[in-house]
Amino acid sequence: xxxxxxxxxxxxxxxxxxxxxxxxxxxxxxxxxxxxxxxxxxxxxxxxxxxxxxxxxxxxxxxxxxxxxxxxxxxxxxxxxxxxxxxxxxxxxxxxxxxxxxxxxxxxxxxxxxxxxxxxxxxxxxxxxxxxxxxxxxxxxxxxxxxxxxxxxxxxxxxxxxxxxxxxxxxxxxxxxxxxxxxxxxxxxxxxxxxxxxxxxxxxxxxxxxxxxxxxxxxxxxxxxxxxxxxxxxxxxxxxxxxxxxxxxxxxxxxxxxxxxxxxxxxxxxxxxxxxxxxxxxxxxxxxxxxxxxxxxxxxxxxxxxxxxxxxxxxxxxxxxxxxxxxxxxxxxxxxxxxxxxxxxxxxxxxxxxxxxxxxxxxxxxxxxxxxxxxxxxxxxxxxxxxxxxxxxxxxxxxxxxxxxxxxxxxxxxxxxxxxxxxxxxxxxxxxxxxxxxxxxxxxxxxxxxxxxxxxxxxxxxxxxxxxxxxxxxxxxxxxxxxxxxxxxxxxxxxxxxxxxxxxxxxxxxxxxxxxxxxxxxxxxxxxxxxxxxxxxxxxxxxxxxxxxxxxxxxxxxxxxxxxxxxxxxxxxxxxxxxxxxxxxxxxxxxxxxxxxxxxxxxxxxxxxxxxxxxxxxxxxxxxxxxxxxxxxxxxxxxxxxxxxxxxxxxxxxxxxxxxxxxxxxxxxxxxxxxxxxxxxxxxxxxxxxxxxxxxxxxxxxxxxxxxxxxxxxxxxxxxxxxxxxxxxxxxxxxxxxxxxxxxxxxxxxxxxxxxxxxxxxxxxxxxxxxxxxxxxxxxxxxxxxxxxxxxxxxxxxxxxxxxxxxxxxxxxxxxxxxxxxxxxxxxxxxxxxxxxx
Numbered sequence: 001x002x003x004x005x006x007x008x009x010x011x012x013x014x015x016x017x018x019x020x021x022x023x024x025x026x027x028x029x030x031x032x033x034x035x036x037x038x039x040x041x042x043x044x045x046x047x048x049x050x051x052x053x054x055x056x057x058x059x060x061x062x063x064x065x066x067x068x069x070x071x072x073x074x075x076x077x078x079x080x081x082x083x084x085x086x087x088x089x090x091x092x093x094x095x096x097x098x099x100x101x102x103x104x105x106x107x108x109x110x111x112x113x114x115x116x117x118x119x120x121x122x123x124x125x126x127x128x129x130x131x132x133x134x135x136x137x138x139x140x141x142x143x144x145x146x147x148x149x150x151x152x153x154x155x156x157x158x159x160x161x162x163x164x165x166x167x168x169x170x171x172x173x174x175x176x177x178x179x180x181x182x183x184x185x186x187x188x189x190x191x192x193x194x195x196x197x198x199x200x201x202x203x204x205x206x207x208x209x210x211x212x213x214x215x216x217x218x219x220x221x222x223x224x225x226x227x228x229x230x231x232x233x234x235x236x237x238x239x240x241x242x243x244x245x246x247x248x249x250x251x252x253x254x255x256x257x258x259x260x261x262x263x264x265x266x267x268x269x270x271x272x273x274x275x276x277x278x279x280x281x282x283x284x285x286x287x288x289x290x291x292x293x294x295x296x297x298x299x300x301x302x303x304x305x306x307x308x309x310x311x312x313x314x315x316x317x318x319x320x321x322x323x324x325x326x327x328x329x330x331x332x333x334x335x336x337x338x339x340x341x342x343x344x345x346x347x348x349x350x351x352x353x354x355x356x357x358x359x360x361x362x363x364x365x366x367x368x369x370x371x372x373x374x375x376x377x378x379x380x381x382x383x384x385x386x387x388x389x390x391x392x393x394x395x396x397x398x399x400x401x402x403x404x405x406x407x408x409x410x411x412x413x414x415x416x417x418x419x420x421x422x423x424x425x426x427x428x429x430x431x432x433x434x435x436x437x438x439x440x441x442x443x444x445x446x447x448x449x450x451x452x453x454x455x456x457x458x459x460x461x462x463x464x465x466x467x468x469x470x471x472x473x474x475x476x477x478x479x480x481x482x483x484x485x486x487x488x489x490x491x492x493x494x495x496x497x498x499x500x501x502x503x504x505x506x507x508x509x510x511x512x513x514x515x516x517x518x519x520x521x522x523x524x525x526x527x528x529x530x531x532x533x534x535x536x537x538x539x540x541x542x543x544x545x546x547x548x549x550x551x552x553x554x555x556x557x558x559x560x561x562x563x564x565x566x567x568x569x570x571x572x573x574x575x576x577x578x579x580x581x582x583x584x585x586x587x588x589x590x591x592x593x594x595x596x597x598x599x600x601x602x603x604x605x606x607x608x609x610x611x612x613x614x615x616x617x618x619x620x621x622x623x624x625x626x627x628x629x630x631x632x633x634x635x636x637x638x639x640x641x642x643x644x645x646x647x648x649x650x651x652x653x654x655x656x657x658x659x660x661x662x663x664x665x666x667x668x669x670x671x672x673x674x675x676x677x678x679x680x681x682x683x684x685x686x687x688x689x690x691x692x693x694x695x696x697x698x699x700x701x702x703x704x705x706x707x708x709x710x711x712x713x714x715x716x717x718x719x720x721x722x723x724x725x726x727x728x729x730x731x732x733x734x735x736x737x738x739x740x741x742x743x744x745x746x747x748x749x750x751x752x753x754x755x756x757x758x759x760x761x762x763x764x765x766x767x768x769x770x771x772x773x774x775x776x777x778x779x780x781x782x783x784x785x786x787x788x789x790x791x792x793x794x795x796x797x798x799x800x801x802x803x804x805x806x807x808x809x810x811x812x813x814x815x816x817x818x819x820x821x822x823x824x825x826x827x828x829x830x831x832x833x834x835x836x837x838x
Contacts, residue, residue: 020399022217024154025189025209028166028182031154032399036129037076038166039188039398040173040180042122044424046793047264048440049758049767049786052257055420058177059256062422063413067346069172070290076125076398077286079266079421080191084119084445086112089434101485104513107802108434115800117443118281120267122422123183123191124173125398128165129158153210178422185209188398189217195397196220197231197239224390228364241364244392245282245354245371246407249381256418259378263419266354267441271363271370276776280356280367285396288350288416293340296347299410300337346413351402353392354382425795427787433482435475436800439784446787446797450479451488451680451714453736458790460708461715461734465722465752466741469813470772471783473498475739475799476684476718477506477810483714484515484629488680491625491667494633495660495687498812507631509809516628521635523609527616529623530662534580535669538573544700545569548614548661549581551654553601561598564588568595582617605655609636613659625670627679634659639690646693657690661700668704671711681713688717692724698731705734726751739799740786742772756788771796 021033030037047055086109130136145156166182173180183191189209197220221232228243247262254260263284270277291299339345356371358364368384375382385392388404395403402408425440432449453460462479464472476492477499483490492499492506499506500519510517520526528534532545546566553561568588577583581602588599605611613634623632637659638652649657667683670676683704691697701717708715715734717725722743725731732755740752749768750760758764767786774781783799801807 019394020397022192022214022399023210024159025185025192025214026159026163026207027185028170028188029159029162030125030188030192030399031131031159031162034130034132035127035399035401036131036154036158036162037125037127037399038162038169039123039125039183040166040170041183041187042124042173042422043179043181044120044122044426044442044444045177045422046426046795047420047423048425048438048796049756049764049794051759055257059414059417059420061177062417063346065173065175065178066290066417067292067413069169070124070126071292072289072295073169074127074401075288075290076127077284077288077421078121078123078125078191078396078398079263079284080121080123080194081281081283082119082121082190084112084115084117084437084443086110089445092431100514100516101487102514104481104485104515104802107513107806111800111802112434112445115437117437117445118279119444120424120442124180126169128162128169153208159208189214192398193217195393196222197233222390222393224393226387227384227389228361229389229393240357240359241361242355242357242393243364243368244385244389244396245356245368245382246385246392246404247352247354247375247380247409248383248407250409250411250415251379254379254415254418256414256420259380260415260418261420261423262375262378262380263421264423264441265374265378267424269370269374271366280370282354282356282367282371284421285353285355286350286421287395287402288348290413291347291349293343293346296340296345297337299347299349300333300340303333347410348413348416349408349410350416351395351404351407352409353385353396353407355393355396427789427793427795427797429789433485435478435482436783436798439796439798448479448482448737448789450716451483451486451682453714453790454709454712455680458709459705459734459736460713461705461717461731462737462739463722463725463735463755464716464718464739464741465725465755466720466739466743466772466785468720469780470741471785471799472718472739472741473686473812474801474810475783475785476686476716477509478799478801479716480506480629480682480684481510481513481515481806483680483682484510484517485513486680487627488682489625489627489670489676490629490682490684492629492631492684493660493663493686494631495637495639495656495690497633497635497637499631499686500633501809501811503808503811505631505809506629509806510629512805512809516626517631518628519631519633520623521633522613523635524612524616525619526623527612528580528582528614528618529666530613530659531581531615531618532662532665533569533572533584534618535662535665538579540703541579542566542569542573544661544665544703545581547700548658549584549602551658552605552611552614553598554651557597557601560594564592564594565598580618581615585615608655610634610638610652610655610659614655614662623666623670625667625676632663634663639687640693644693657697660687660690661697664700664704667713668707668711671707671713677712679712681711682716683708683713684716684718686718688719689721689724692719692721692728692731698724698728702728702730702734705731708734721748722755723747723751726754736790738786738788739797740768740771740788741784742770743768752786756786756794757792758794 023033024031028039089112090109170180170182223230228241230238231240233239266282266284269280271280356367358367372382391403394400424442425438426444428446429449432447434445435448436446438444438446450462464475466472480490480492507517507519532548533541536544546569549565568584572584572587585599585602588595602615605615637656639656640649640653671681691701705715738755740756743749743752749765752768753760753764771786772781772784785797786794787797788794
């Protein structure tokens with residue numbers, strides 16, 4: 001009776017409960033004096049670029065999966081923020097085990113710490129045991145096997161029972177779309193201790209935390225005020241200010257593609273500062289119950305009955321006619337009941353609390369205003385829990401319960417799961433070097449292991465595409481440095497000659513980091529190195545050598561030369577004579593008139609610095625490859641511009657394209673050698689549009705990509721022309737990872753979308769157009785791109801250079817009065833980018 005009176009005046013028995021008394025923490029389990037809760041962490045999904053249909057499908061899958069695992073349990077959803085640090089990377093990075101690459105690994109790790117990125121954690125707790133019932137109390141008191149002999153802890157058998165429950169629930173929450181893992185005991189200790197700003201030094205003994213280490217986690221001092229709470233350290237100094245907010249009203253209908261994502265929106269709230277804006281990072285504690293069909297029908301029947309009584313009371317009173325809202329409510333409940341029975345609708349009851357924490361009171365009020373305003377723009381009303389700060393905060397603690405019952409909302413499951421609490425911006429490999437971080441709805445480290453694809457049996461081509469000056473070539477060089485650091489044979493072709501600047505270029509960056517690297521200038525001593533007749537297998541050489549040499553033939557002779565050249569190449573290959581273009585010319589000089597004319601034109605290239613790479617007679621000096629980075633530069637190489645038809649190529653451009661093909665074939669020859677078979681291998685080809693611009697070049701590149709998987713060679717192509725790649729299915733099928741920087745034309749944007757695995761649309765085109773543009777200043781956003789990983793996840797990514805020394809060495813920007821450092825610093829803005837962005 002007394003509890004009923006309290007409820008009548010807005011007071012609830014739960015509000016008088018004390019701070020939860022923690023008895024034990026184990027992997028995936030928190031036990032208090034009152035209840036036992038199993039805890040799982042939900043790994044984020046990559047939703048930043050998902051289509052509306054894909055998002056709808058995933059929400060429906062999430063509802064079905066959660067209903068099977070959580071129906072009729074009291075649950076708590078917590079979204080909290082931690083800090084991304086380099087600790088895990090230092091432990092796992094393979095380069096930390098190679099002394100010669102330790103400096104590079106250390107630079108990568110240091111850059112992670114410099115980003116100061118927040119890490120979003122999504123935890124779900126499920127109450128599985130009420131420890132206050134008479135039966136539970138009797139069982140606990142009768143137990144003799146207490147953990148560590150501590151009767152204030154829990155019995156071992158109870159812990160074993162809870163462990164089984166935890167594995168059962170998490171097993172049902174693991175599949176698609178949810179991926180759930182038990183929360184380690186150390187993380188749960190951190191989760192408990194952070195609520196009172198206590199640093200957790202509790203380490204589990206035999207997997208369980210009990211006794212004094214556990215007691216220390218809750219020993220903090222907090223003082224509630226009308227609109228906030230103040231936390232104090234052991235010396236009595238104020239260390240933090242927290243405001244608890246409640247969501248008091250949702251719109252009648254929400255769109256799960258926009259304002260319905262009310263929990264994912266926590267990641268995108270900022271408050272104004274003197275320097276622009278600063279992320280607020282509010283946290284959420286949502287106590288909820290996913291009603292089974294029986295529970296939902298019972299709740300609807302109860303509401304319908306109440307509306308029915310109100311209607312009858314109105315009819316019997318002097319009003320004589322019920323209010324329209326009462327009539328509508330009764331009809332809505334009748335319709336909802338039918339939807340639930342047909343399995344079309346499920347209900348969730350939720351008590352949402354948001355918390356905001358700052359180090360000063362002024363900042364707290366600014367942050368609260370920012371949160372209220374952000375939700376107001378979505379049509380959601382958020383209010384400060386006036387005079388209920390302590391109850392709201394206590395109810396958000398792990399192991400506690402609902403304390404303010406009238407904060408509840410009953411919504412359909414689509415509205416709850418359409419909040420996308422598990423959504424985010426995720427891409428990259430499971431392991432490997434950290435090349436940067438995502439910049440979308442959530443921040444996460446982006447791992448990319450460029451030489452791993454052949455080992456897992458995947459395709460091996462990596463594509464970096466986009467307009468000039470956005471960071472794709474710098475990104476390719478960083479990939480080469482990562483491969484070189486792990487001891488891979490890394491060949492980088494510098495066809496433009498811009499990978500070596502006043503700071504030493506790629507080779508200087510590598511050697512300064514302890515990575516084995518060398519630079520080779522192709523000159524007369526490497527004559528014949530790019531001759532496909534000499535480097536390719538005889539079967540492949542029949543067609544590819546013919547195409548290479550035809551590029552050197554004049555337009556007036558090309559038609560007549562085609563069959564003659566093919567005939568003489570076949571004759572040379574069948575004869576068993578030395579396979580080289582130099583020997584072919586000698587044989588053709590003894591042939592008919594057409595053959596002699598072809599031989600004269602080809603021999604004229606012997607005196608050319610570039611042409612001799614194909615036609616010249618080989619000397620003792622040949623190209624060699626070894627672990628580490630080999631930068632091969634071609635002086636005076638003239639390459640055709642993007643979009644220039646092959647028929648319009650100049651003679652020097654034809655020679656340049658022919659040499660480029662020959663150089664790539666040399667790599668494949670080296671990769672086949674027994675000495676190189678066991679090594680990881682990476683080949684970087686800038687200006688790949690020179691090969692994909694015509695069918696012959698695309699076929700040649702496709703062959704290299706296909707052989708790469710068998711030979712363990714990963715291929716990096718850097719191109720300004722994605723349409724020339726997207727038009728060739730053979731190349732598209734070999735691409736495992738794609739980095740897309742800004743593209744301006746609709747044709748290139750649609751091609752880039754296909755490379756990303758996205759359906760071209762106005763929204764996708766706009767995203768590709770602006771991905772490398774700073775939204776504040778309109779300047780170039782260097783290194784910012786869209787990345788599609790091997791699992792087809794797409795997100796926006798900031799590729800980052802570890803430090804300023806490496807940035808200067810890798811800079812391919814022509815010299816100018818303004819330094820690159822100045823431009824990058826000016827573009828930092830609110831995005832948290834530093835001047836080491838690619």
